Amino acid sequence: MRTQEHIPVRLQDYRPYPFSISHVSLVFDLHPTRTIVTSRLIIDRKPHEWAKGEALQLDGVGLDLLSVEINGQPVAAQDYHLGEDGLTLKSVPDSFKLETKVAINPAANTALSGLYMSAGRFCTQCEAEGFRHITFWPDRPDVMSRFHVRVEAPEADFPSLLSNGNRVAIGQYDDGRHWAAWDDPHLKPSYLFALVAGGFDTLEDQFTTRSGRTVDLCIYVDKGAASRAIYAMDALKRSMTWDEEVFGREYDLDMFNIVAVSDFNFGAMENKGLNIFNSALLLADETTATDADYEAIEAVVAHEYFHNWSGNRVTCRDWFQLSLKEGFTVFRDQEFSADQRSRAVKRIKDVKALRARQFPEDSGPLAHPVRPKSYVKIDNFYTATIYEKGAEIIRVLQTLVGRDAFLEGANLYFDENDGTAATIEDWLHAMRTATGNQLHGIERWYDQAGTPCLEAISDYDAATQKLTIRFQQSTPDTPGQSSKSWVPLPISMAFFGPDGAPLQLRLAETDIAADDWLIPMASTSLELQFEGVADRPVVSYMRGFSAPVRLITNHSDADLALLAACDTDPFVRWESTQTIARNTLLSVAQSLAAGREPDVRQDLARAFQGALADAARDPAFTALLLRLPDVSELMQLQPLCDPSNLLAARAFVRSLLAEQLDAELSACFAIYDPAQAFSASAQAAGQRALMAACLDLLCASGTDRAAMRAENTFFAARNMTDMMTALDGLSQFGGARYHAALAAFKQRFTDNALVMDKWFRVQAMALCEDPLQTFKNLRVDPSFTLLNPNRVRALGGAFASGNPAAFHRVDGTGYQAIADLIADVDSTNGALAARLGTVFESCSRVNEPRQKLAKRTLQVLLDRNSLSANTREILSKIYDGLIA
Numbered sequence: 007m008r009t010q011e012h013i014p015v016r017l018q019d020y021r022p023y024p025f026s027i028s029h030v031s032l033v034f035d036l037h038p039t040r041t042i043v044t045s046r047l048i049i050d051r052k053p054h055e056w057a058k059g060e061a062l063q064l065d066g067v068g069l070d071l072l073s074v075e076i077n078g079q080p081v082a083a084q085d086y087h088l089g090e091d092g093l094t095l096k097s098v099p100d101s102f103k104l105e106t107k108v109a110i111n112p113a114a115n116t117a118l119s120g121l122y123m124s125a126g127r128f129c130t131q132c133e134a135e136g137f138r139h140i141t142f143w144p145d146r147p148d149v150m151s152r153f154h155v156r157v158e159a160p161e162a163d164f165p166s167l168l169s170n171g172n173r174v175a176i177g178q179y180d181d182g183r184h185w186a187a188w189d190d191p192h193l194k195p196s197y198l199f200a201l202v203a204g205g206f207d208t209l210e211d212q213f214t215t216r217s218g219r220t221v222d223l224c225i226y227v228d229k230g231a232a233s234r235a236i237y238a239m240d241a242l243k244r245s246m247t248w249d250e251e252v253f254g255r256e257y258d259l260d261m262f263n264i265v266a267v268s269d270f271n272f273g274a275m276e277n278k279g280l281n282i283f284n285s286a287l288l289l290a291d292e293t294t295a296t297d298a299d300y301e302a303i304e305a306v307v308a309h310e311y312f313h314n315w316s317g318n319r320v321t322c323r324d325w326f327q328l329s330l331k332e333g334f335t336v337f338r339d340q341e342f343s344a345d346q347r348s349r350a351v352k353r354i355k356d357v358k359a360l361r362a363r364q365f366p367e368d369s370g371p372l373a374h375p376v377r378p379k380s381y382v383k384i385d386n387f388y389t390a391t392i393y394e395k396g397a398e399i400i401r402v403l404q405t406l407v408g409r410d411a412f413l414e415g416a417n418l419y420f421d422e423n424d425g426t427a428a429t430i431e432d433w434l435h436a437m438r439t440a441t442g443n444q445l446h447g448i449e450r451w452y453d454q455a456g457t458p459c460l461e462a463i464s465d466y467d468a469a470t471q472k473l474t475i476r477f478q479q480s481t482p483d484t485p486g487q488s489s490k491s492w493v494p495l496p497i498s499m500a501f502f503g504p505d506g507a508p509l510q511l512r513l514a515e516t517d518i519a520a521d522d523w524l525i526p527m528a529s530t531s532l533e534l535q536f537e538g539v540a541d542r543p544v545v546s547y548m549r550g551f552s553a554p555v556r557l558i559t560n561h562s563d564a565d566l567a568l569l570a571a572c573d574t575d576p577f578v579r580w581e582s583t584q585t586i587a588r589n590t591l592l593s594v595a596q597s598l599a600a601g602r603e604p605d606v607r608q609d610l611a612r613a614f615q616g617a618l619a620d621a622a623r624d625p626a627f628t629a630l631l632l633r634l635p636d637v638s639e640l641m642q643l644q645p646l647c648d649p650s651n652l653l654a655a656r657a658f659v660r661s662l663l664a665e666q667l668d669a670e671l672s673a674c675f676a677i678y679d680p681a682q683a684f685s686a687s688a689q690a691a692g693q694r695a696l697m698a699a700c701l702d703l704l705c706a707s708g709t710d711r712a713a714m715r716a717e718n719t720f721f722a723a724r725n726m727t728d729m730m731t732a733l734d735g736l737s738q739f740g741g742a743r744y745h746a747a748l749a750a751f752k753q754r755f756t757d758n759a760l761v762m763d764k765w766f767r768v769q770a771m772a773l774c775e776d777p778l779q780t781f782k783n784l785r786v787d788p789s790f791t792l793l794n795p796n797r798v799r800a801l802g803g804a805f806a807s808g809n810p811a812a813f814h815r816v817d818g819t820g821y822q823a824i825a826d827l828i829a830d831v832d833s834t835n836g837a838l839a840a841r842l843g844t845v846f847e848s849c850s851r852v853n854e855p856r857q858k859l860a861k862r863t864l865q866v867l868l869d870r871n872s873l874s875a876n877t878r879e880i881l882s883k884i885y886d887g888l889i890a
């Protein structure tokens with residue numbers, strides 16, 4: 007049974023807005039519980055036949071309308087309609103000025119969408135549909151306007167008054183209030199509007215663009231935190247330089263401001279000239295942030311900055327085109343990070359993230375195309391598919407046309423669409439025009455959900471000295487979509503001889519010979535034949551992960567071992583090691599389930615040994631090699647699985663490796679000096695990552711010696727990365743050592759909310775003791791709060807996705823615990839609850855008794871009339887995909 011079905015928005019129903027609004031002037035008289043917003047719009051009916059006679063419809067939710075005037079004359083109540091979703095004026099002139107005045111209550115806004123209070127400051131989040139909670143306006147991305155904003159507030163409480171664009175005037179009143187006026191010369195849609203008011207410390211700097219414009223840069227942070235923004239400022243300046251050098255894009259205002267806030271639904275937001283960040287993705291120093299935090303800050307600062315062109319100067323026509331800005335911008339930030347750090351390591355981490363988040367989404371009940379056809383709440387579509395798969399499509403495109411042609415295409419796209427709201431067709435049109443490549447079938451990447459599967463079967467005939475490779479691609483059915491066609495796949499390949507040396511092969515009946523091959527596959531199947539092949543070669547497929555597919559090959563264990571040891575492409579070396587590990591883990595799981603003693607092949611230990619022997623060359627890469635696939639990844643490979651069986655298999659293999667490789671791991675661990683001076687460089691982070699990977703495996707031995715190593719590492723740690731490495735290690739044991747370390751950690755960092763999130767996360771993901779009981783204890787810890795999204799994710803999200811065996815407990819109590827949390831969060835913040843609800847998506851992969859329990863748990867939630875539309879949309883899709 008379902009109640010309150012919400013009507014979906016459909017791509018096919020898109021209609022242009024009948025009016026243009028050239029200018030908007032907003033005045034904010036700020037007050038925590040009664041802010042008055044006055045809006046003056048200059049409106050013209052579009053000169054098209056279809057616009058004639060259209061009513062003026064403005065979105066607006068939860069606004070207390072005080073007055074409405076046209077050309078200075080009050081509009082009579084019978085001449086407008088005020089509904090729950092907005093304001094309609096039935097007959098309006100072709101050109102006029104509209105003024106509305108509304109009152110809103112920012113202090114009561116716990117959904118954190120629109121104008122709200124965070125730590126006593128005013129702050130906004132308008133993407134996707136937050137602006138309608140601020141004033142009446144056509145809240146859609148294709149209505150772009152020039153914004154002039156005046157902000158007024160008491161100076162003592164709100165010394166900084168910020169909005170988009172350039173600050174053009176400031177002033178004081180006699181009563182202690184002051185004001186600032188902001189003008190944004192660039193057209194923008196309402197979702198890019200921002201306003202911040204409050205007291206901050208600042209970190210200031212300057213940047214000179216290639217054409218000589220001086221830009222004032224400023225980061226606004228909590229009192230006392232300015233030194234923790236130094237890394238973000240450095241990342242910002244590097245991003246500005248990079249976008250000039252690589253994409254030829256300069257910054258276009260006199261100032262660029264970033265504000266860090268602690269209560270934020272997302273990671274960060276690219277509002278024009280005034281980026282707003284979740285403080286978790288901005289503040290860092292060695293004692294409070296891990297290397298992963300530094301990496302994320304660098305990437306997100308770059309991402310939001312890059313949006314200034316891919317998103318702001320060229321925005322999206324409608325929300326179905328969301329990946330036009332997000333996929334492209336993720337690609338741009340991935341390339342930036344690859345240039346700043348190790349390209350190979352970055353690529354592997356991106357593929358790991360894609361497989362951990364996007365692949366399961368694309369094969370489960372929430373699967374949707376990169377350009378969806380419909381949605382109920384657009385907030386629910388800020389997904390791994392839109393972002394990460396979207397970025398992979400851009401990469402596929404770049405690989406197909408080549409880097410230089412791709413950059414020319416991007417350039418043309420920016421130039422042709424500057425100042426407009428574009429579509430994916432506009433993007434592809436620019437690419438086709440600039441490159442001359444017709445990119446046949448590329449639209450299917452946007453329109454078909456599901457991860458394509460690529461089968462590659464090689465066959466060597468010693469008698470004729472011929473190698474034949476047969477490729478076959480298919481994309482599985484997903485909810486609401488079946489019988490899919492091929493997608494264009496760039497297949498990057500190389501060949502290795504029995505001694506591991508690269509081989510040059512010649513394509514049959516041609517003179518084409520090469521070491522490295524790029525085959526654009528534009529069909530369902532493809533056969534390649536190579537002649538004059540003296541020895542059976544091992545084929546290295548999808549080098550650099552040249553397309554986001556699931557690859558199936560007929561590689562033998564020996565082939566994989568050879569690629570793991572010898573491939574010149576670091577991605578394939580890592581991938582081959584992972585494939586050996588996946589095969590080993592699944593076969594051990596099978597044995598354990600059948601009550602047999604597992605027979606573990608030596609390939610994995612040998613691959614790890616080889617990696618450790620070569621560790622000095624690239625520690626960060628070795629660290630990645632030493633990490634086994636986690637339970638969530640194994641769950642994707644085994645339909646109707648028992649997560650506790652997979653967890654047991656993983657523990658079995660890890661303890662075996664710890665025992666077999668004790669000498670090598672100990673030696674590698676011992677090289678690390680915890681007392682050395684800290685550097686945030688990729689190289690230094692790589693050494694810490696290698697130490698962490700060694701300690702993690704050593705702890706799997708369960709020995710007292712390993713526990714003492716972790717304990718010593720914890721108390722010797724001089725930086726947060728080493729401290730978390732040690733805590734993770736101790737969490738494998740539980741007991742007195744672990745709890746003493748947790749207590750010391752809490753005592754030291756109790757006043758730092760971001761670090762306390764780590765304290766929650768490490769415990770929520772710990773496998774020791776009784777994870778569900780730990781979760782329940784943390785839920786009632788005095789420092790847990792439902793009102794801070796970071797804290798909710800650090801406990802609920804971390805437990806459900808990082809502790810799958812406990813979440814999927816066979817008695818259903820793990821599901822119940824998370825369902826209770828979702829219900830509580832939903833009453834104040836539906837968008838956050840919906841996102842937390844996506845963890846139930848993994849239930850579609852567990853065995854029948856578990857699925858039934860999950861379905862029953864979701865049923866109870868869905869029966870609540872008060873459930874938000876956001877959460878209902880997510881949970882009902884998951885519910886429909888579960889076994890009854």
Ligand SMILES: [Zn+2]
Pocket residue numbers: 309313331332335
């Ligand atoms: Zn973005």
